[in-house]
Amino acid sequence: MAASDRPKEACGVFGVRDPQQSASHLTYLGLFTLQHRGQESAGIAVSDGTKILVDKDMGLVANIFNDHRLQALPGTMAIGHTRYATTGASAWDGAQPVSRGADGVYFALGHNGNLVNTATLATRFPTEVFGSDSDVIATMLADDITTRGHGNLTDAVTAVLPQLQGAFSLVVMDETKLIGARDPHGFRPLFLGRLDTGGWVLASETPALFVVGATVEREITPGEIVVIDDNGVHSHRFAEVQPRRLCTFEFVYVSRPDGILAGTSVDAARRRAGIALAQQAPVDADLVVPIPESSISGALGYAAESGIPYGQALIKSPYIGRSFIAPTQAHRDTALRLKFGPIVENIAGRRLVVVEDSLIRASTFRRTVRMLRDAGAAELHLRVLSPPYRWPCYYGMDTGDRSTLIAATKTIEQIRADLDVDSLVYLDLERLVEAINPQPAGLCTACMTGDYPVPIPRPAASRQP
Numbered sequence: 042m043a044a045s046d047r048p049k050e051a052c053g054v055f056g057v058r059d060p061q062q063s064a065s066h067l068t069y070l071g072l073f074t075l076q077h078r079g080q081e082s083a084g085i086a087v088s089d090g091t092k093i094l095v096d097k098d099m100g101l102v103a104n105i106f107n108d109h110r111l112q113a114l115p116g117t118m119a120i121g122h123t124r125y126a127t128t129g130a131s132a133w134d135g136a137q138p139v140s141r142g143a144d145g146v147y148f149a150l151g152h153n154g155n156l157v158n159t160a161t162l163a164t165r166f167p168t169e170v171f172g173s174d175s176d177v178i179a180t181m182l183a184d185d186i187t188t189r190g191h192g193n194l195t196d197a198v199t200a201v202l203p204q205l206q207g208a209f210s211l212v213v214m215d216e217t218k219l220i221g222a223r224d225p226h227g228f229r230p231l232f233l234g235r236l237d238t239g240g241w242v243l244a245s246e247t248p249a250l251f252v253v254g255a256t257v258e259r260e261i262t263p264g265e266i267v268v269i270d271d272n273g274v275h276s277h278r279f280a281e282v283q284p285r286r287l288c289t290f291e292f293v294y295v296s297r298p299d300g301i302l303a304g305t306s307v308d309a310a311r312r313r314a315g316i317a318l319a320q321q322a323p324v325d326a327d328l329v330v331p332i333p334e335s336s337i338s339g340a341l342g343y344a345a346e347s348g349i350p351y352g353q354a355l356i357k358s359p360y361i362g363r364s365f366i367a368p369t370q371a372h373r374d375t376a377l378r379l380k381f382g383p384i385v386e387n388i389a390g391r392r393l394v395v396v397e398d399s400l401i402r403a404s405t406f407r408r409t410v411r412m413l414r415d416a417g418a419a420e421l422h423l424r425v426l427s428p429p430y431r432w433p434c435y436y437g438m439d440t441g442d443r444s445t446l447i448a449a450t451k452t453i454e455q456i457r458a459d460l461d462v463d464s465l466v467y468l469d470l471e472r473l474v475e476a477i478n479p480q481p482a483g484l485c486t487a488c489m490t491g492d493y494p495v496p497i498p499r500p501a502a503s504r505q506p
């Protein structure tokens with residue numbers, strides 16, 4: 042499947058400060074666990090207390106780093122990043138962490154999210170060429186250190202973050218301290234974890250804390266900066282708390298189901314969404330099947346509530362990941378056969394409830410429906426675990442222009458006919474929000490309602506910073 046044919050996730054960030062362990066090895070584990078959030082490039086910046094080294098490349102974490110490469114990154118503090126580009130190109134120049142030196146302060150930065158005022162901010166540096174919005178943030182930090190002459194990364198972060206509009210969960214470090222920060226609406230997650238060695242960890246999702254042996258201390262709150270140094274964790278605010286707007290699609294699609302987010306299990310939220318969908322849109326059928334993988338929890342919920350058995354119609358290759366680049370249509374069809382294998386016995390002559398977490402462009406489903414029809418499905422009833430996705434995301438999930446979103450231009454009946462299914466129902470927004478039930482409350486729903494919590498200036502519609 043072409044990379045551009047599917048939604049891109051949201052980037053993964055990780056940071057660790059542990060006096061007793063190799064930070065680059067711990068960061069490797071964290072990034073491996075966050076691989077699903079970004080598969081274009083990955084990188085690690087490490088400090089031994091006196092200098093910072095950065096190593097990053099295009100590709101998957103396990104393909105970039107090996108023990109030899111991690112040994113070359115000695116130190117007890119590190120940050121790491123897995124990237125899907127939302128601004129700039131998917132190229133080495135945009136890979137993160139980004140790093141800068143200014144007035145004797147050297148620092149590295151990893152960013153999950155997307156700014157909506159990048160173009161305006163970039164005009165302050167007319168001679169610079171930026172690889173991404175994250176690159177603009179790093180330049181602003183360096184500029185603050187230089188022009189104000191305070192020589193202090195914490196002061197620069199505190200001064201610069203209020204100027205950013207949009208979504209940002211950040212990990213930043215200089216030679217001696219690790220900093221985490223989250224935008225005032227908390228669009229993207231960021232967790233603080235504690236190691237029993239006395240170390241601290243920052244990560245986009247809780248499974249990345251568990252993999253390094255850390256326990257969840259708490260979420261970084263929206264508008265908060267935490268500074269982790271020799272004396273522990275220090276917290277202060279750079280902005281008042283705004284209404285919380287955690288991304289609904291973190292629950293629907295982006296995050297791992299084995300994580301806890303806003304006080305709720307992602308798997309449990311997806312199951313509740315499946316139960317709600319079965320209540321909203323029952324159908325007489327023989328088998329409930331997911332389009333793997335993100336819809337598995339929801340399909341289990343639908344099956345449990347409806348009393349229709351759960352089964353597998355398509356097996357997803359464990360080696361395919363979420364992204365597969367194929368240059369031509371012929372390659373794409375091969376790619377689909379590589380991605381999904383049909384279990385014909387479960388499909389032929391059966392009336393299937395096919396559960397999908399989301400239809401963005403519907404390119405995944407458009408191809409899988411052919412596979413299911415070819416395998417002899419008697420009826421296909423498509424149930425989607427989220428409402429129609431009608432508006433582009435500007436806060437860190439790259440879903441493309443409005444014209445590419447199937448629900449932006451077609452009625453539900455037109456989509457049903459276009460996708461060649463016997464019935465189609467999307468989960469109501471109220472039911473989805475109730476199923477997620479985040480604590481504290483407050484979700485972004487802009488891609489489903491057009492109600493953008495942070496206004497989108499026109500230049501933000503462009504991918505170029």
Ligand SMILES: O=P(O)(O)OC[C@H]1O[C@H](OP(=O)(O)OP(=O)(O)O)[C@H](O)[C@@H]1O
Pocket residue numbers: 046047048294332333334335336363364397398399400401402403404405406
């Ligand atoms: O409508 P589209 O533009 O095709 O996008 C939506 C599809 O993309 C994702 O699948 P993906 O294979 O990326 O991930 P998953 O295995 O986690 O479901 C998602 O689960 C949907 O299946």
Ligand SMILES: NC(=O)CC[C@H](N)C(=O)O
Pocket residue numbers: 050051052124125126127128129135152153154155156173174175437438
């Ligand atoms: N998906 C993301 O969070 C991307 C981060 C940042 N906007 C970039 O393009 O690199």
Ligand code: SF4
Pocket residue numbers: 228287288289290291433434435436437438485486487488489
């Ligand atoms: S617009 Fe949609 S995908 Fe983007 S942050 Fe909001 S809920 Fe998430």
